[in-house]
Each structure stands twice: as C-alpha cells, then as structure tokens.
Amino acid sequence: MNLLLLTPEDFLSGDSVRVSGFRARHIIKVLRAKVGDPLRCGLLGGDTGRGQITDISTDAVSLRVTLDTPPPAKLPLTLLLALPRPKMARRTLRAATELGVSRIILLNSQRVDKSYWQSPLVDEAHLHAAMIEGLEQSGDTILPELQRARGFKPFVEDRLPALLSGKTGLLAHPYSAATAPTGITGNCLLAIGPEGGFIPYELEKLEAAGLQSFTLGPRILKVETAVSAIIGRLFL
C-alpha cells in the first residue's frame, strides 16, 4: 500500500480523518507507523497528498490530511479483455489498474468457460477490491470504469463500432503476422483474448469492426503477463 485511499465517510471534519479495519491494521502492523509519521493519502476519485498520523488506537488510525495534487494521468486506453479464469481475473485487473488503464470491458468468448461468469471471484465486490489494490499500489485514486459484455456478437456488432470512434483499435493475437506498434499516444482500444485465443469467427468479427491484429511472438503468455507486457510495449 503506497497510498492510503480515503472515502468521504472517513472524514470527521475538514482535514481530520479516521480509518479503521483493514487499513488501520495495515498502517499499524505492516507499515509499523507511529504518531507523527507522514503517510501518502488520496481521496477515492479525487486528489492525492500527505497525511500526518495524529492518533493510533487498537483498531483505528487518525490523521490530518492535505490533498492538493491530482493523481497520475490515466493511459487513454480501453482494455477489452476476454474474461480470464476467475483466479487470474483479480490479479489481471489489479495490474491493469496499476498501469493506469481507463476502462476495462470484460468480454465473453467461445473459449471463456460459462462457469467463469458465475464465480463469486469475478463479482462486483471482488473486482472492485482488486482495482482498489491497484490504486493503493500505484498511488492513483481514479478507478477504471468496469463493464461486462456477456454477449460477444451483440457487443461487437452494436457497441464496439461506437467505442472505436476516434481510437486506434488493436488486437493482440498469438498467430497474427503483424508486429506490435509502439509509442501509442492517442486513444486506444486493445483487445486481448482468452487462454487459447479468440476463435476464427471472433477474430473475423473483431477485425471487421476495425481492430488491427498484431503478435508478440511465438510465446503463449499468461493473461496477466500479457496485459502488463503489451501495455508496456504500447504505452510506456
């Protein structure tokens, strides 16, 4: 936790804050902070800044905070991600959030097991928690916008064309012949398929909608590795 993420409910008055539960225990036990110590803070959805610890009890920490600095800029990137295996979804969304992705759309695909959508590990609460972890890690305060597209065809036919307006549309595919572009600066939508890749019908539909496919070479990467490596390749 490189940033203590605050919500309006944590504020007692103007600059006086009190956190309890998990965050307090983390400050006390992991960071081993003491009264007087500084701590980087941020308001969820708002500015970042510094806090100073004014009191520590068994399960609560009080701080005085000054929040006057905007969070780091987001990448102008929409990540269109075939729903990963539930255990990997959490880490993948955390990593995408760390890296500054603006919007994440979880997409169905022939090779996404139907049971994945029912898993509690990919419900709103779990994925919200994963993205919060990503913000706390990277010093950000703005959650990515998270959407779900459980119908592949209606999404690609009805919603994708409008989403692509004004954006470079890219599709990472192991068996594409093209190499990856670099130094993308404008708005971009990046599609990453499931383990095993999109099926040929899906590839055709995505390309027909305007996505250009590219390959990262012959290695098949885990989705969490692929997301970080491709974003590094395209944006960093």
Added chain:
Amino acid sequence: MNLLLLTPEDFLSGDSVRVSGFRARHIIKVLRAKVGDPLRCGLLGGDTGRGQITDISTDAVSLRVTLDTPPPAKLPLTLLLALPRPKMARRTLRAATELGVSRIILLNSQRVDKSYWQSPLVDEAHLHAAMIEGLEQSGDTILPELQRARGFKPFVEDRLPALLSGKTGLLAHPYSAATAPTGITGNCLLAIGPEGGFIPYELEKLEAAGLQSFTLGPRILKVETAVSAIIGRLFL
C-alpha cells in the same frame, strides 16, 4: 500447461514416453485428453515437437513423441532483480521465464528484508518449479540461468563490470529523470529494485558500474507488473 515438459527419465525407448504424477493428472483431469489426442511436448533443455497419447491409466500417460523444432528464441536479457517478497518471487520468476529472460540474478539490497533469503519459498526447489511453470506456459524448454548475489557491494564491485561487458546496462528507477529506451536488440542487463527502490548509495554504485537509469513514470508498480511491463517496453 501449453507444453508437456519431458526429462530423459520419462523416455522408455527412442520415441516412447511415460509420465506420471502431477503431469499425468493434469493431462487427464484438466486437459481431459484421450488416447489418440495430440499434445505439444518438449524435452527440458532440448527441442519441442508433438506427442500422441498411446495409453492412459489412473496415474500415468504414455505417448509417442517427435521432437524436431527448436524452442522459441530467448531474449538476450539478464535480469538483475532485488529479491522480491517470497510470495511474489515465484510469480515474478514465472513471468520472467514466460517472457524469455536468459538469466536471472537475485540481488540483495538495503530494502530487501533479511528474512526473505531464508524463506523456503525462494529455495532452489520452489524457484525451479516457478520457472518450469513459465516454460510450460510459454512453450519453451530452456530454463533461465538462476544466480543469487547475497552481498550487494561485492557483487556490484567485483562481478557486475564483467557481466556488463558487451551489454547495454539499464536500471529501472521510479525517480529517474530519463525515459525508457525502446527496441533494444543487443545484449542487455536490466536492474529492477526492491519495493521502495534502491537506496541512494546503491543507485550510485549501480550507476558507477555503468547502468543508465530510466523511469516508467510516477506510478509505483508491483515488481511482477514492473518486470512484465518493462520487458514489454524494451524488447517486444
């Protein structure tokens, strides 16, 4: 598992192979393979190719294999990595292996907790298993060379200069002023610090040895995210 990794002990005769234990259970229960099914195979340290399942029993799978294709090329990259927290070391080494890193050197640093080096999670067996997972994922057969440098100063003064000979030396550091290079093609040594970064003394020593520092921007990334994103940025 995208590649069934074989060792010489698995061979009954020329092209006849029998695997048991974890690998057999994975083929039977996860891949749900049947007699006659094809399976991508590779010999640890050798060629890759195809196998065909000839027999399945409760806990063993027999195959006939043809191994005639070299594994994917490695990246000409030595990763000099401050020893991560043990829980993250496994995932970080697996990801580095997936991406094709040739050599990984685990380095001590002021901000590496002394207890990390004693953890069973970073012993030879655990890290070997993590790298094997990376090979099975990415379809590779060549393990990265793994070294440990438990003394920062002797390593940087006595071993690093020779290691850097003929290589571009880079150091990812959150607070550097320089931006990352791209499209590295020659041999490279890349240093990535601990959570919290190398301390100023360590930075000075690494830069004096010939590493050029660069930043990925204001976000502080988890080491596993950083490794994948930086390798993507530099090499893919």
